[in-house]
Amino acid sequence: MAPSNFRGGTRGREGGIACQGNLDFQVESRACMIYGLWLAERLGLEETESQAYARDVVTSNLQEPGLDDVLRKVRADVAAKGVDISDHKLERKLELCMTQARKEILGR
Numbered sequence: 001m002a003p004s005n006f007r008g009g010t011r012g013r014e015g016g017i018a019c020q021g022n023l024d025f026q027v028e029s030r031a032c033m034i035y036g037l038w039l040a041e042r043l044g045l046e047e048t049e050s051q052a053y054a055r056d057v058v059t060s061n062l063q064e065p066g067l068d069d070v071l072r073k074v075r076a077d078v079a080a081k082g083v084d085i086s087d088h089k090l091e092r093k094l095e096l097c098m099t100q101a102r103k104e105i106l107g108r
Contacts, residue, residue, distance in 0.1 A: 023106065030101035032058040032070055035094050039074055043081050067094060 036054030045053055056073075063069040071090060078085050102108065 031097040035097040
């Protein structure tokens with residue numbers, strides 16, 4: 001195989017990996033926005049505060065890979081507001097938001 005073909009193939013695979021990473025990021029970001037809006041309602045925030053809060057939830061997801069950083073943030077927020085939402089419900093709702101975001105972005 002000619003070197004130029006080999007390099008092109010490599011770039012193609014790397015591009016595919018980068019594209020998948022971008023899609024994963026979009027799905028997580030959308031899920032965090034949906035989750036933040038849902039949680040803002042439970043925290044009793046007004047509409048403008050809700051949008052800002054949801055953006056904060058999205059930003060909290062940039063701290064580390066995975067969604068543990070998001071859960072840490074929302075658990076602290078729920079505790080600070082004295083709202084009774086179990087860890088199980090917070091985790092389950094985030095899973096449902098991921099499913100919804102995946103459907104919205106990937107169509108599946």
